[in-house]
């Protein structure tokens with residue numbers, strides 16, 4: 001049998017009313033339009049309601065969030081929250097995931113009067129303190145911000161009855177395991193623990209063994225498999241950034257079926273570079289990575305989800321776990337260093353039995369990573385136009401003979417040169433999009449999106465008709481700046497889940513922040 005995501009499963013189809021959920025929860029689930037629980041829900045909800053520990057091995061997109069939110073809502077119907085003593089705690093690796101979980105509580109908890117507090121970086125402590133003071137039934141946090149609150153003496157964890165650790169393998173990648181261990185020590189040993197991870201490397205297994213007592217193990221996806229509905233191709237390149245960008249543009253333009261795409265880079269800096277390059281070439285594009293302030297991340301994601309932007313350039317950390325349904329294409333601008341990231345990346349397309357396409361740009365220096373991927377997925381990926389041995393001699397860029405400004409592997413050097421190499425028009429307000437420092441990308445003012453009419457006209461005349469480029473689409477999203485670098489450097493490890501520490505949301509308070517105030 002196959003589940004909604006096309007993954008083979010042994011779980012028989014049950015209905016939500018078979019799972020033991022409360023009437024209030026069942027009615028919200030019906031209103032959400034769901035009739036059949038997904039395998040992770042069918043497997044995890046009944047033991048969770050019996051207060052058993054859960055080891056859930058499931059990726060995002062499998063209905064994993066509801067598999068802990070629904071039983072938690074049911075269990076929380078008994079009892080009340082006390083000031084500064086949360087009753088349950090959910091740990092998420094990124095702000096977006098935390099916000100998504102909060103949205104799930106809003107959706108499924110609409111018949112409950114529970115106080116949900118979202119403690120993530122990028123929001124003022126005062127506002128979060130007020131919510132804690134009122135007494136939180138559910139605390140949804142990134143680890144760093146939670147520890148900050150604990151250190152300020154504003155939180156007592158001794159009343160926590162349920163601890164959820166979500167995306168444990170991503171927590172490991174992001175270096176959060178020590179923080180999680182510290183947090184777990186603050187919570188009573190008698191708690192119920194629900195632990196979720198997409199993969200189970202040995203370090204995660206060890207952690208699970210330590211944190212869980214006689215857990216119910218629910219595994220719904222075949223580890224390291226890739227959906228059969230995704231066409232995977234390798235594209236040979238020489239590996240120079242300007243050349244890879246040209247290859248990528250060409251690939252995008254050739255995709256007749258391209259509806260939208262996520263383009264993955266290995267490093268935040270490359271996300272920034274590629275974003276700027278694609279916007280200069282007139283693509284409808286946004287960027288997502290951990291150094292962006294929260295309101296920009298929320299806006300970019302919303303624009304991508306509702307189709308206002310067609311391409312999203314992202315790092316693994318920023319994109320992991322996001323619920324973005326129906327992506328037609330994935331492009332790996334870089335071959336992922338961890339083979340498992342390949343599976344996660346291409347799992348963004350071809351969901352729920354739909355077809356999808358995934359292209360990976362490969363140069364000679366990537367071969368060892370490619371070998372690891374092919375070993376992991378246990379198949380050879382086809383080359384699009386011949387393998388590396390079939391590559392013609394590298395094309396010299398007109399700037400490539402100039403020395404690049406001291407960068408690693410020549411990658412970070414000569415940013416201005418890279419701009420010129422792309423043969424792209426300079427932005428109208430070019431000084432505003434210049435680089436502030438090696439690590440900081442200045443924020444282009446919205447003026448950058450309003451193209452020079454004369455130039456635009458000229459450009460339109462020469463513009464090829466293609467699937468990827470968007471003559472009618474909205475202008476590129478401005479690339480958000482990290483305007484608090486000093487703070488970020490000082491607090492790097494804490495905050496790299498969620499970027500710098502901006503001062504509040506300004507006027508961009510997302511809807512999910514407004515739900516927590518229910519009395």
Ligand code: AMP
Nearest residue numbers: 034036037038060061062063064065323
């Ligand atoms: P998640 O894995 O939690 O990110 O969920 C992936 C998507 O599946 C979300 O858009 C959910 O709203 C949706 N979903 C969750 N449970 C069900 C269900 N039982 N039937 C259909 N869709 C669901």
